Amino acid sequence: MNFLHAQLQPSPLQEGGHSAGSSDHAGVSTAMLEHMGFPYELPALPYALDALSPFISETTLRFHYGKHHKTYIDALNKAIDDTEFEAMPLRALIQATAGKPGQATLFNNAAQAWNHAFYWDSLAPGGAGEPPPMLKQMIDASFGSVEACKQALTEAASTHFGSGWAWLVLDGKKVSVVKTGDADNPLTRGMTPLLAIDVWEHAYYLDYQNRRKDHATGVIEHLINWNFAASNLA
Numbered sequence: 001m002n003f004l005h006a007q008l009q010p011s012p013l014q015e016g017g018h019s020a021g022s023s024d025h026a027g028v029s030t031a032m033l034e035h036m037g038f039p040y041e042l043p044a045l046p047y048a049l050d051a052l053s054p055f056i057s058e059t060t061l062r063f064h065y066g067k068h069h070k071t072y073i074d075a076l077n078k079a080i081d082d083t084e085f086e087a088m089p090l091r092a093l094i095q096a097t098a099g100k101p102g103q104a105t106l107f108n109n110a111a112q113a114w115n116h117a118f119y120w121d122s123l124a125p126g127g128a129g130e131p132p133p134m135l136k137q138m139i140d141a142s143f144g145s146v147e148a149c150k151q152a153l154t155e156a157a158s159t160h161f162g163s164g165w166a167w168l169v170l171d172g173k174k175v176s177v178v179k180t181g182d183a184d185n186p187l188t189r190g191m192t193p194l195l196a197i198d199v200w201e202h203a204y205y206l207d208y209q210n211r212r213k214d215h216a217t218g219v220i221e222h223l224i225n226w227n228f229a230a231s232n233l234a
């Protein structure tokens, strides 16, 4: 088996104790996943399943992480086996298959595998609060205030039509909010993702049913991990 992650070093975020690991998959961190080649592994959730409650319940996380994310990883391993992409790290695989109709299955599962790992890190128990100074300065320059940025993120997460994602990104020198459909992500547009909010129904329906805006507000006001966003500026 080709466990490339064994050669990888944890990011400063993991060294800081962010990746506590609460599952049976504690061997691989979310940050390690994007550098990993086949076979990809479900990374450890960086907090306990009930740590985001009441804004995201344990039941939702159990299904979202243990079933949906795992299924994307399993489907990716099945689709990539014995192909020319087998040795490719996940981030490079996403960029190599984006926009190629013949590689849609590979792209969709690779992107969803990466998007979810990034999403788990975008949330933190007791998150929200104020962004670190450098990020706050950039947000103020781009949006006018952190509050305006949060409103733009809430609006994007609430109004995106169908399944997809709302993102805080670095686009050139500007911090922006973008929406992507289905599995797509800002890596395919040359942008640097800073934060992700999953707006697929499986992310909130058990807790909020059709009240997606309530879910988005709960996440953005209480769980957003600004430290993770700031770490992605480098």
Ligand SMILES: [Fe+2]
Binding pocket: 064, 068, 116, 198, 200, 202, 203
């Ligand atoms: Fe999801």
